[in-house]
Amino acid sequence: MIEEELSKIWKSSPQEEQIKFDKSRFLLDVQSNIDDFYQQMKGLFLRESLGVIIAVPLIVYFAFTTTVLLTKVAFLLLALWIVYIMYLLRRIKHTVPDQFSMSYLEYLKETKKYLEESKRYRETVILWFILPPGFLMWLGLFGSNFTDPDNLKPQLIAGAIFLLIGTIVYWTNSRSAKKYVGPKLEKVNGLIKTLEE
Amino acid sequence: MTNTMKVKINQESWREATSELESAFLKGLEENKQKLLRICSTYTSDQEEKKDLFQEVLVNIWKSMASFKGNCSLSTWMYRITLNVCINMQTKLTKEKRQFRNMDSVKMSQYKESSSTEEESPLLMYLRSCIKTMNDANKAVITLYLEELPYKEIAAVTGLTENHVAVKIKRIKKKLLNCINEKL
Numbered sequence: 001m002i003e004e005e006l007s008k009i010w011k012s013s014p015q016e017e018q019i020k021f022d023k024s025r026f027l028l029d030v031q032s033n034i035d036d037f038y039q040q041m042k043g044l045f046l047r048e049s050l051g052v053i054i055a056v057p058l059i060v061y062f063a064f065t066t067t068v069l070l071t072k073v074a075f076l077l078l079a080l081w082i083v084y085i086m087y088l089l090r091r092i093k094h095t096v097p098d099q100f101s102m103s104y105l106e107y108l109k110e111t112k113k114y115l116e117e118s119k120r121y122r123e124t125v126i127l128w129f130i131l132p133p134g135f136l137m138w139l140g141l142f143g144s145n146f147t148d149p150d151n152l153k154p155q156l157i158a159g160a161i162f163l164l165i166g167t168i169v170y171w172t173n174s175r176s177a178k179k180y181v182g183p184k185l186e187k188v189n190g191l192i193k194t195l196e197e
Numbered sequence: 198m199t200n201t202m203k204v205k206i207n208q209e210s211w212r213e214a215t216s217e218l219e220s221a222f223l224k225g226l227e228e229n230k231q232k233l234l235r236i237c238s239t240y241t242s243d244q245e246e247k248k249d250l251f252q253e254v255l256v257n258i259w260k261s262m263a264s265f266k267g268n269c270s271l272s273t274w275m276y277r278i279t280l281n282v283c284i285n286m287q288t289k290l291t292k293e294k295r296q297f298r299n300m301d302s303v304k305m306s307q308y309k310e311s312s313s314t315e316e317e318s319p320l321l322m323y324l325r326s327c328i329k330t331m332n333d334a335n336k337a338v339i340t341l342y343l344e345e346l347p348y349k350e351i352a353a354v355t356g357l358t359e360n361h362v363a364v365k366i367k368r369i370k371k372k373l374l375n376c377i378n379e380k381l
Contacts, residue, residue, distance in 0.1 A: 006373065009320045010235070010343035101264065103356030104337055107281045187333075191284070194334040195357065195365075 052086050055079075062140075070143030078136040085129070092121065108192050115185040122177035130166040137162060218262045225271040226255070232272075233279050236340045239328050240283045254282045269353050276346070276354045280337045320377070327376035331369070338362065339369045 056079045063075035095117060097110035121128070141155045237250045258278050265274055328336055341351045348366075352359045 005320075006324065006370070007343050007345055009318065009324050012318060012321055102281070103277060104280050104284075104354060105356030107356075108284075108334075111285075191332065191334040194332055195338075195355065 048086065048089070052082060055082055066144060068143040071140045072143075074136045074140035074143060078133060078140065081132050081136065088121075088128070092117065105192070105195055108188055108195070112185065112188045112192060115181055115188060119177050119181045119185060122173040122181060125173040126166075126170055130169060134162050134166060221265075221271065222259055222262050225275055226258075229272050229275050232344050233275060235344070236276070236279050237283060239325070239336050239340055240333070242329065250283060250286055253286050254279050257282050270350070273350050273353050276341060276350075280354065284333050284337075323377045323380040324373070327373050327380070330376065331372075335365075335369050335372075338365050339373065342366050342370075 059075050059079040059082070063072045063079070066072055066075070095114050097107055097114055102110060137158060138155070141158055145151065145155060233254060234247075234251055237254060238247055241247050241250055258275055261278065265271065269277075328339060331339065338351065338355060338357075341354060346354070348359045348362045351357075351362045351366075355362065357365070
């Protein structure tokens with residue numbers, strides 16, 4: 001077989017589909033899909049913002065009403081941590097590569113960067129997402145316990161709840177880093193290598 | 198100028214812009230749909246998935262029509278999006294089947310005239326199956342080559358240099374021909 005034939009064979013496709021459009025309906029369908037997508041994004045943004053709007057003032061309020069300095073400091077730091085997490089999540093979201101303006105290779109490289117960062121964050125979730133609030137919560141409760149040193153119940157309950165949530169968060173993040181992000185990253189690395197060789 | 202007038206003018210210019218986008222989109226699609234579909238077809242064997250992938254490509258092209266700056270031809274830009282969406286969507290589609298299922302306005306059917314008179318040539322079957330065995334990077338380059346895009350345009354779509362494209366195509370073609378000859 002000669003090389004020139006390849007293109008002819010490729011284009012010969014007798015079984016190739018005929019694509020029929022109902023043009024105006026098609027545009028409406030596409031638009032509704034896009035609207036759904038933006039609606040979801042809007043919902044996500046709203047939920048995130050609502051979480052911060054409720055949590056931060058509440059924590060700051062506790063920090064100002066408490067008389068114990070240690071609790072005050074711990075709760076203020078906790079509020080700062082929540083704001084930092086919001087900033088971090090937004091930064092990660094902005095690194096999602098834009099598939100419309102890039103060439104294939106650029107897109108793969110940007111995807112690689114995004115996946116690497118995403119993997120790193122998932123693997124280190126214990127350091128930036130679990131331990132800081134855990135430690136600050138504990139510190140806050142420890143401070144408030146000064147006034148009633150015999151009552152350890154709130155600390156124990158908070159500790160148990162936190163341990164449970166922390167374990168679930170850690171487990172789901174390590175699982176997704178290993179099961180989803182890792183293989184995808186490997187594939188993208190392989191593609192970049194093949195494309196560049 | 199009153200506020201009502203301003204709003205009316207804005208609405209009119211928005212409508213004009215949208216209808217311009219619409220006609221550019223439909224014209225580009227009319228010219229390239231078969232090519233885009235052929236490219237999509239190398240990324241999946243499942244008919245339903247192929248349709249989903251193609252729909253996803255169309256949604257993404259339409260979504261980004263407003264950001265098309267004309268730095269390259271519309272067809273080059275459409276190929277770019279097609280390849281990027283194909284690589285991104287493959288795994289998603291198998292995982293989240295039936296996400297964009299409500300686009301009834303796009304229908305695919307076989308060409309009755311041709312399929313009734315002639316069978317799919319074995320060569321085409323071999324060619325397709327050989328392309329499917331390649332990795333996505335090589336698939337991207339070879340499908341653009343088979344669509345007879347000039348090296349310059351393939352380079353613009355893939356982000357490689359023209360020389361690099363030429364070298365790659367030579368290598369991939371060799372592999373492809375070996376694969377087909379083995380099957381013959």
